[in-house]
Amino acid sequence: MPAKPEKLLADLIALPSINPALEAENPDWQGERRMADYLAHQGDRAGLEIEFQGVFPGRANILARLTPSGGSPAHRILLAPHLDTVGVSDASRFTPVTEGDRLHGRGACDTKGSVAAMFTALLRLAGRKGRPRNTEIIFVGLVDEEVGQNGSRAFAKSDIKADLAIVGEPTRNRLITAHKGDCWITLTTRGKAAHGSRPELGRNATLEAAKAIQLLETVYADQLKQRRHPLLGSPTVNVGVVRGGRQPNIVPDHCEIVIDRRTIPGETSATVRKELAKLFREANLKVVIEHDDKNPCLPLETDADQPLVKQLMKTLRQKAALGVDFFCDASPLAAGGIPSVVFGPGDLAQAHTTDEWISVRSLNRGTDQLETYLRAQP
Numbered sequence: 001m002p003a004k005p006e007k008l009l010a011d012l013i014a015l016p017s018i019n020p021a022l023e024a025e026n027p028d029w030q031g032e033r034r035m036a037d038y039l040a041h042q043g044d045r046a047g048l049e050i051e052f053q054g055v056f057p058g059r060a061n062i063l064a065r066l067t068p069s070g071g072s073p074a075h076r077i078l079l080a081p082h083l084d085t086v087g088v089s090d091a092s093r094f095t096p097v098t099e100g101d102r103l104h105g106r107g108a109c110d111t112k113g114s115v116a117a118m119f120t121a122l123l124r125l126a127g128r129k130g131r132p133r134n135t136e137i138i139f140v141g142l143v144d145e146e147v148g149q150n151g152s153r154a155f156a157k158s159d160i161k162a163d164l165a166i167v168g169e170p171t172r173n174r175l176i177t178a179h180k181g182d183c184w185i186t187l188t189t190r191g192k193a194a195h196g197s198r199p200e201l202g203r204n205a206t207l208e209a210a211k212a213i214q215l216l217e218t219v220y221a222d223q224l225k226q227r228r229h230p231l232l233g234s235p236t237v238n239v240g241v242v243r244g245g246r247q248p249n250i251v252p253d254h255c256e257i258v259i260d261r262r263t264i265p266g267e268t269s270a271t272v273r274k275e276l277a278k279l280f281r282e283a284n285l286k287v288v289i290e291h292d293d294k295n296p297c298l299p300l301e302t303d304a305d306q307p308l309v310k311q312l313m314k315t316l317r318q319k320a321a322l323g324v325d326f327f328c329d330a331s332p333l334a335a336g337g338i339p340s341v342v343f344g345p346g347d348l349a350q351a352h353t354t355d356e357w358i359s360v361r362s363l364n365r366g367t368d369q370l371e372t373y374l375r376a377q378p
Helices: 005-013 035-046 114-128 148-157 205-225 269-282 307-316 330-335 360-375
Strands: 048-058 057-064 075-081 096-097 102-104 135-141 164-168 176-179 181-190 236-244 254-263 289-292 322-324 340-343 355-359
Touching: 005 035, 005 114, 035 048, 035 114, 035 135, 048 148, 057 114, 057 148, 075 114, 096 330, 102 322, 114 135, 114 164, 135 176, 148 322, 148 330, 148 340, 164 307, 164 330, 164 355, 176 269, 176 330, 181 360, 205 236, 205 254, 205 269, 205 307, 254 322, 269 289, 307 360, 355 360
Parallel strands: 075 135, 075 164, 164 340, 176 322
Antiparallel strands: 048 057, 057 135, 096 102, 102 355, 176 340, 181 254, 181 289, 236 254
């Protein structure tokens, strides 16, 4: 019998896997390779077929396949958590600590808890008789979710397709079929530089920017509240970054605003840019709008009536589909043609916190639920 998921999770917490874009000073803390190698070793011992899918130099998705007992698969299910984490304040976050029902450490909730639950469920199936006869199950440990989702984007472009992807995120073991999309849009205003002693000779770009911010936080935010999705509610806008000016005695000739625009199904970055252009034009504001569409972060909306999704909801004893505000790897996988849902132990409220933790009861419950669901596949 494989170790309990909390033992696997403790081992994973002790293996730093900070996204390199979020950790510049400590090379030993960077990247997902240590986790991927550890999982590959455990999977190989259990008889799983192991494969690495390169994404960046030294960073690869890990695939662990449980082949069906009947040979060639007629169906395929993916278990797809991500391996990378956000940064830490100090190295103590890599020491797993259990206090009562709480297991503390970086990644415990987001999403090494999902990794441990999904991988343990798969190991249990591999270690017992009665594995699915016609369904292949693939654990896909994805890199780079915390920054660009390049792991899931690379996998979505591969030749491997599936009937369902269960993406691991802390959802308190509830099934999520919809989540919001996200656009980071840069807004730039221009002015004319002048000496601070003669400001009347210049044109202050921050003044135009302030008017734009006021418009975004009032008129535009109110417009967004008029749109509603049954699972996701309304789209939102947040002014997250303002950069303008160089020193107090110079009239700024440039100001940059970066907004976070959460989208609902039916909205795209193109439609958002179009409505922002209309908003500023009608207010007689000159604002340059820029957005990089290279890696679109589209909203997710998966049909809850699909048979595999309905079966998972029944296993979870969940009566209705749910949506969340955050964005995750489910969207790139769905955009690549793989129906995707989100599920995992832990609560998002603990994700990215200094003292990150997960409920051990939640971890074990999620593991058992996944095992039950996977064992029921044909």
